[in-house]
Amino acid sequence: MPQATAEQQSPISRQPKVHSKSFLRRLMKQWDVQLMVLPGVILVFIFAYMPMYGVITGFMDYNLFTGSRIWDNPWVGFKHFEAFFAAPEFERILRNTIVISLLKFVIGFPAPIILALLLNEVRHMLFKRVIQTITYLPYFLSWVIVAGFATALLSTENGSINILLERIGAIDEPINFLSLKEYFWSILISANVWKDIGFNSIVFLAAIASIDPALYEAADIDGASKAKQIYLITLPSIMPVVIIFMILAIGNLLNAGFEDILLLASNPVLRPVSDVIDTYVYRVGLGSHRYSYAVAIGLFKAIISVGLLTIANYMARRSGNSLW
């Protein structure tokens, strides 16, 4: 390493005439490190950049038989974009995408913060650890399992939710929750909160743990109640972390979810409320094989997402914390 650093700083490398030669020499000298990076660069090029190149098929009428000869497909300009904007589903897909991701944000974002605040009040360490262990667990389950649990609990045939509601007299007949549009958003959000609340609270718990205990001692002496301490010490102290996570959520506005919706809304009756951009792309692309149309919609979403992410990152930087 010292050798190479000396090379880099040597006056020779700054002279343009011999530059290319010494550049090659430097490159040869560090072939071993370049070799470590090379496979990663190639893999990312193939599996991340080649699909990016593939988005040009969104401006063509792509068909599978031309295969790898992408350029043999006819150009059609913005035809597929226009078709999407004019599609009867367009409005509801956009609405569902935004509503679902906003609901996930409004309910799913504060939930782990509240959990962290509650956990922080627990003085009984064993109790705290047990609660943490239990609430982190659902995060590690696949959406297939979570959707399976949801289906079982909400079923009309021995579904616990229906049993409970019948027992307390709220309903007379079991309700088939997963086939009724009005319940879908609540079910989707609840399943998401159930899965992620514990795991997402970890970072906020850590933020709370780093607060100076002297602040609480002083508040105790002044006779401030626990509730007041949370409001006046804990919340303001973790605000920077909260704000960063809020800003990052802006960048995810069009990511309403995919697996969760696909699995929980397997009943097609729910489409008017469950269809979001990603599930639509999946259905028309891989289900109906309208590749170019689906690529165009995916690209539409990706471009807006990049815009949102850039805004989010800019805001994060302004607030003193950048993403990278």
Next chain:
Amino acid sequence: MLKRISFGDKVMLIVVYALLSLLAFTALYPFWNAVAVSFNVGVDTAKGGVTFWPREFTLENYKIILQDERLLNGFLVSIGRTVIGTATSIFMTALLAFGMTRSYLIGRSYYMVFFIFTLYFGGGLIPTYLLIRSLGMMDSFLVFIIPSLISVWNMIIFRTFFKGLPVGLEESANIDGCSNWGIFFRIILPLSGPVIATLSLLTAVGHWNDWFLPSIYITSDTLLPIQTILRQTLNANIVSGSSTVLDSASVALLDQARQITSKSLTMAMMIVVTLPIILVYPFVQKYFVKGVLVGSLKE
């Protein structure tokens, strides 16, 4: 020092404990109920009312599930892809991250932009699908491994961790004439236990839980991992109400037994699929808590 607790604080503590207990109950109940149903006779469950405990205990559901060749095969595929996929991905990503920590690496900042750009923008589902097709990876085990060899997120976390390691060790190794590969294998990797454990855990969970990629890339039954099979079974239950996606031997058994319903079978299947995670989970809990914090440093 004993603190006197005010009445208001006492009430709040009670509320806190009550809410947390309720939350823990909500988190656990779906498992509990699934276990109860999976040990209950199917036709009895259909009458309703099975919540906490099985009413007519039976092991029949598990017997059928564990004899199903298709499920057994799915398990093997899942284990294979999780072990191989995690080991190769962690190694390749760590190697890349180590290379990226070398300050004299020519083109380092260009490489970094090259990698980070992929976090912002991607080709999306369909172009990736068409690429996998044209690479001839459809219906092949390789599709589980190769596309996910490099995780840019994990690379960033590894890099941050490697940068935080003491420089002195490396310098002395350098003086002793240790090559970069030697430094990586003999110094960096042995010192990176916690971060390797954390990222391996999260990568492994991702592999184990993935049902979607196989559902679009895999067509032969023998290559389907357990989660995808489970998804097909659940879907068949919802769509047709009764049929299961079990092999013919099991269906024959099913007809014979009559006592068994697809619902009770599905529940047993879900428990069997979840069990590995629940068994490993307590041992690795401390790692992922650390891992989340390492990850969020960069966020």
